Amino acid sequence: MNTLSRTRTIEHWDAEDVEAWESTNKHIAKRNLIWSIFAEHVGFSVWSIWSVMVLFMPQDIYRIDAAGKFYLVAIPTLVGAAMRIPYTVAPAKFGGRNWTIVSALLLLIPTLMTLWVMGRPETSYTTFMVVAAFAGLGGGNFASSMTNINAFYPQRLKGWALGLNAGGGNIGVPVIQLVGLLVIATVSNTAPEIVCAIYLVLIGAAALGAALYMDNLGNQRSNLGAMAEALRFKHSWVMSFLYIGTFGSFIGFSFAFGQVLQINFLAAGDSPAQASLQAAQIAFLGPLLGSVARPFGGKLSDRIGGGKVTLYTFVAMIFAAGIVVTAGMFDDRTAGAATDGQMIAYVVGFIALFILSGIGNGSTYKMIPSIFEAKAQGRTDWTRSEKTAWSRSMSGALIGFAGAIGALGGVFINVVLRASYVSDAKSATNAFWVFLGFYVVCAVVTWFVFLRIQTARAGTGEQIDRAQAPVTTT
Template sequence: MADTVRTETLRQRFARKHYIDSWDAEDVEAWENGGKDVAKRNLIWSVIAEHVGFSVWSVWSVMVLFMPTDVYGIDAAGKFFLVAVPTLVGALLRIPYTVATARFGGRNWTVFSALVLLVPLLGALYLMLNPGHSYTTFMLVAALAGVGGGNFASSMTNINAFYPQRLKGWALGLNAGGGNIGVPAIQLVGLLVIATLGNTEPWIVCAAYLVFCGVAALGAALFMDNLGDQKADLRAMGRALKFSDAWVISFLYIGTFGSFIGFSFAFGQVLQINFLASGDTAAQASLHAAQIAFIGPLLGSISRPLGGKLADRIGGGKITMYTFVGMALAAAVLIVAGTLDDASAGAASGGVFTAMVLGFIALFLLSGVGNGSVYKMIPSIFEAKAQGLPGADRAAKAAWSRSMSGALIGFAGAIGGLGGVGINLVFRGSYGGEAQSATMAFWVFAIFYLVCIAVTWFVFLRRPQPTVTPAPSAPVPAQATPLSDAAV
């Protein structure tokens, strides 16, 4: 009888209109009696809203395919810088977006963050219909698209609070992967427009996403919930950053997510430049680039949940290091292909071009796996550290772990986004040099991945040093010894 009453109480608590005052995902009984259904519903609409956010964030990676130099007056180097601007703004906005769900409620903030996406879309639509504006104006409007990048941090922090530790790798991977698919989705919409109407009607892409933003906001308002006990603030972020592991995770995320978002924004332009060099007209180059560009971000998005699931089973540290090994090898393929292309003055064989495309596709696929494994490491690290909290019960340890994890998710996401800025700036410098090729950029990427391999092994995969159990009154150490891979 008592169990029946508790079950009814749990269902009533979860049935309250868009607000849950107390949520404990680790309570197995509550989870099985309605909790997992609530979490699933919030996850679905979180994915949709984040998906649209990523699409708007990457809208200029599509718009540049509609921007012939003779019409808009912006060359290849200028376009790389143009798409770097929203990447930078989106990365910086991830820090305040991290604490927004705790301050305003996950449901409330998701509705707002979906509606604010209308502003950069309307700005892009206006500029693309009126190409006579200055480059500075284009940069300012492109910067507005950065609000779409902030959605990731608020969405991930919110979903992290809904799911138990044993399911976080899969849930966070699915949430992030579904959001990441927003990049190839808008590129597919752009491809459809170019294939049917040519490269002169970019406003259709913007108009379509005005509708999608409205759908995301409406769905979040109807089906998501606010959590009353969700904790995340800038002070929590400051406390999280006292741990050396937090900075290492952020650095590694530059290599995984920075690669994903940076290549997503740049891949279409790299392809377009290659097609123009082979003799295509501007319209033909745009179409041919669009036919290929979406494949990389799509595979990178799909592989992200896989990375989280592999990390759940094998360990985040191992999967992350294996990922960087693969990315270094893929960069080596690009170096060889780029060198051969340079030697032939842009008239390399189809085999060289194919190798270059396959190298990029491998980087996308592996970056997705690495994104999932790195983010799985965050809650695992703080869950392990929480066990050393003196005098704390299970609920207090779980709350501390959620707070620290949520704070670091936003900070690491911001730092990772800055990696995307770096990739576009490296490409800009590479194409702006005397050689006007991407080979120098490929060398930079390869060296960076080798550094990531060394850092991952040194911090997370070395044989752990003997640790001394802290005294009951001792705080959790800010400089932790290397964790075993079972913890990460």
Template sequence: MTAENLLTRSHYIPNWDAEDVEAWESGGSRIARRNLIWSVVAEHVGFSVWSIWSVMVLFMPTDVYGIDAAGKFFLVAVPTLVGALIRIPYTVATARFGGRNWTVFSALVLLVPLLATLYLMLNPGHSYTTFMLVAALAGVGGGNFASSMTNINAFYPQRLKGWALGLNAGGGNIGVPVIQLIGLLVIATVGNTAPWIVCAVYLVLCGVAAVGAALYMDNLGGQTADLRAMGRALKFRDSWIISFLYIGTFGSFIGFAFAFGQVLQINFLAGGDTAPQAALHAAQIAFIGPLLGSIARPLGGALADRIGGGKITLYTFGAMAMAATVLVVAGTVDDATAGAAGGPVLLALVLGFIALFLLSGLGNGSVYKMIPSIFEAKAQSLTGLDQAGRAAWSRTMSGALIGFAGAIGGLGGVGINLVLRASYNSPAKSATMAFWVFLGFYAVCMVVTWAVFLRRPSRATDAAADDRASVSA
């Protein structure tokens, strides 16, 4: 591989070896960086569209749209579910159709949910079922993450994967606070009666992402990620454990990102705000958490490169358990005083949630760094393959698991919204029960991380008997 023959006019690179240091330094890094930039742009827009209903619900007064708080939590859970499930086919799409080709398609297909949302918000007299179906369409935006991460995983060498995957995912994740900021600007300047402006902005951005990907991204040859590879990856015990841990990190990020604005809006309404005031006050705060979580993701990947994914993940879950404890205490005080505690409780809730966003971002980066590290270690135990074959096997398994873990992690976001919905429907009519559930889950994740990846320091580099059998399957 030389820098001169890497890129052709057809945007197709037949032979790509990111581990070739000479080729990387003589031009390969620039090609990878260019693909990373436009991958981030397309994934960013996908995340924004995926989370668009977390913004739309702020434009939906109950007396106009007839949907209460519990109904809104369920409404934003639907695109979370669809986005999680669609990540599995999206994972294999870049290998089958090409990273450039699929990025263009996945950006253009976002126009469908945007147009449907635009129509529905301008015509609020439709049934709740219709709202659910249109919200489900927004789930296609969640698939962009899996295809983008799998594609960028193939472009970067092992020594830089934590940084590259963290930056790619963080740039995509930041699409959540950006669309919330746009919603805030609309509410602050026009009021909560013009949601069409948010949709119109993203119709333009989808076009920009598609054109940029078509002009500046490349398809790689020799990519073999497919559903069979995913099946082989899932024969490893570590694959299921990583997916479980990702529920605690990414599931927290996306679930809270979709729900935080509603939780704030409910608290502001309980404090005496009118519906427009509550929407504005919630929008002024809601974007901060997802923004910090998105920025923290590359940092989590970089720390994992330097210190180790298992250690950073363990520390992260420990800190998330502490943040959840703050929420439990605040919720308990609020329930006991029937809301009389007022400002201090609201401040504690905001700080607790922002801490969870920040920590979940760090954990997202560290957990995903563990994926290529685990398969790189397992590849060294393979017999009958040369070094290039081991590297190809590691890339294939890592790419397959990235998509599966992303799908399972997204389901965690569904769980958060459903737990919050059930909590607000409980006799207490508060989120305290949900906060207890979050605390318990983070404690379990902390124990699992320690027991599997840190209790035996060599665990990540061991190839257990059942894993060896899986490798040869």
């Protein structure tokens, strides 16, 4: 039976105990999941705040061109990726509840700095880059949140729980873009401080909710030593690579989509204010649909296996990238603004990539705990509790590391898009040729490592053809 101390610490937690789960544990886990989602949601919003701020930065006022803006949205991605390593071990070190409070309050720093600097257009580009870098603190929240929730849920429900936690957090990207859209539509692109003020309130709500309703787990284990041990397995590196293709695509496109649309609308002859409004009206749709798709990717993987879902997702992403490439090629030949048909194809291809990357995010995060669960079951000299503790520690550590590596994919996307726009083609077409080729590689790697032959399936431990059964106590 779980005991809760005055510091809101549950001294012993066994998610695989079916009787305890059905009686009380599932309700405790759900409560922690809800507030974990909210705190992570705010973290994602702050992480992506510069994808909105660039829409409030006309070049004639802020003196920053399109290429410079791509770097402004790339630098938080880079910092956020780095922050995910220490954030992964923080819940076990300080407690999941305690760290959620601290990590939420840390978001006040980039939000207040953004509020200050956006009111001073004469600020140097270097200062803007430094302030944008602090937004990377929000990227770290994902790793600590996912590691914490991974410890609360049994193996058979991890795909859905982790997908829901991640998807709810990811929705922070389209929500802040919707907030930006509402501000632009009602006040025009001259009041970014309203966006910042709204999030200062939400940050306070996230910290307060975590303090009142979340719990620490006394037997939670995850540290840098566990991460080093997890990286001894080749499948850890394979999963990190595949996560570049799924989450890297989601976060990279989320940060860049509005900027790409704004460039196209400016090329079509819209004023900066009109281009910002047009871009904001569309940009939030991709991250929103991708976020909603994520838990369903996890749930589908619970049923048929993460390996299969991931493979099918990458194959579909190849075709979606092909749509964007085709639309861009027609745009290149006209040497001007895209026609309505080309813009529709462009947006459809982009939206499809968002949805598919969301599904792939859910499926890859189902694969991680499954791999270590199977490896633990192969150790006949361990007790059930030892197997559970090791599997939970390894999967929690890898979730953070894979999240960090995957986030680097977002940096890659923005850098490649910038290079494509400053090239002679002056469009995103060359960039999407690169992305298409990368998805081909990801699909081949997924098939070869996880689905090629039955022995490979057994070696990875991925439960591809059947759902995980509940663990009963003996």
